[in-house]
Amino acid sequence: MQCTLNQVAQVLPILFKSKVVPFLHSSPAIGKSSIAKQIAEKYHLEVIDLRLTEMDASDIQGLPYFKDGKSTFLPFDTFPIESTPLPKTKKGWLLLLDEFNSALPSVQASAYKLVLDRQVGQHKLHDKCFIIACGNLDNDNAIVNTMSSALISRFAHFYIQVDNTEWQEWAVANDIHPMITSFLNFKPNLLYTFNPDLDTPYASPRTWQMMSKVLDNNTPLIVMASLLGLGVAHEFKAFMEYHKELPTIEDILKDPENYPIPDMIGIRWATLTMVVGHLDKDMDKLTTYLKRFSPEMHMVALREIKGRYGIDKIAQSKLLREWLTDLGVKAYGHKPR
Structure with a gap:
């Protein structure tokens, strides 16, 4: 639904508590990432700001690792997993997945597992890692790659208006x-x-x-x-x-x-x-x-x-x-x- 940044900020804690991922849609330059950083500061979370348009699918999945004839995926240290210690003076992380719907379909598919299963490769995200996705509107002449209906249904969607x-x-x-x-x-x-x-x-x-x-x-x-x-x-x-x-x-x-x-x-x-x-x-x-x-x-x-x-x-x-x-x-x- 359409709403302002302040209205979204008020409901984000509810979504974080239930691990529902909000998706903030808007025209460019109105402050989507800024509100995420304000929320992070308020709740003492370390911001991990990722532009999915600059990433490859392997950046999310991790790289294959072979041992004893078996393979697994080792995630990059970008993502806090269960074994990652909390940052000093922080209570967790805020993972900002920006330019989500402008990313390549292969990157979106990798992010699907991140959002749905809270996993990177075969490793669980840390329980204190909260996720926000952001993206552009498809009628703003921005580069937007249509998300699958399955992926769309995994988010709580908010359409941000300038107030x-x-x-x-x-x-x-x-x-x-x-x-x-x-x-x-x-x-x-x-x-x-x-x-x-x-x-x-x-x-x-x-x-x-x-x-x-x-x-x-x-x-x-x-x-x-x-x-x-x-x-x-x-x-x-x-x-x-x-x-x-x-x-x-x-x-x-x-x-x-x-x-x-x-x-x-x-x-x-x-x-x-x-x-x-x-x-x-x-x-x-x-x-x-x-x-x-x-x-x-x-x-x-x-x-x-x-x-x-x-x-x-x-x-x-x-x-x-x-x-x-x-x-x-x-x-x-x-x-x-």
Whole structure:
């Protein structure tokens, strides 16, 4: 079924416990492997990241070994088997089988035994080894080799959709440049612009993360276009120009009850993000200013403040704490956690 990455993350422990293997299908560059690695970190698992398109069937089966007139298959040490000791500081392994449905049929057939019988060659996988498979959609012009019906029935299938709200929460928690989160609050449709009929760069969760690493006030348009595509790069560059027209925090602090809220929607979004980023300069005064924005922008402020500031920091301002509590009740029916 269709779902978001966060929804999948919530059910993965259920599948792991029963040794049912999830298969995450999606268009490229939306973060399938990233969510697997986050799950691994949460449950103290060592990630084994395998691209099946780069493998041969023997890489999974192992190599034949002859002794006393008999042959067996010896697995490569890539896979943890029953006799493999647990990694130091880890509780097991997460085996990520990426590009599964793009692999050659012979490799898929070898992976069948891995998924169905939890075996490599003639050796059982370690009980603490959990498996996730990932693959592309067949309508994305990616190389996809049809899986057998028997193999399809061995997975729990999830079709991942990009969700801007989820990504914004992740972006704030992972220090994505506030200029980017502000822009994508203003233009959420530009988070993901993949078109399978084009072979040009496109915006995606992955490329926005890359953009964050190189972004400063002087980043050339050509660099932006190389990551996001020319159209998105032009819009993002224009949005950055808005920041030259933003009010200063000092001006807002002088009169937070009356200082004008910008009329232009782009500048308004940029101002909101800027104020949230400087909230600790004077929480009471800047909260007073934020409360004057529109209700839909309040929800964005709630999400960003929760992500950027811990509970202890928020608790320092009674005004801020009460406002966020009220917003949480309106949005979720309970206090924000």
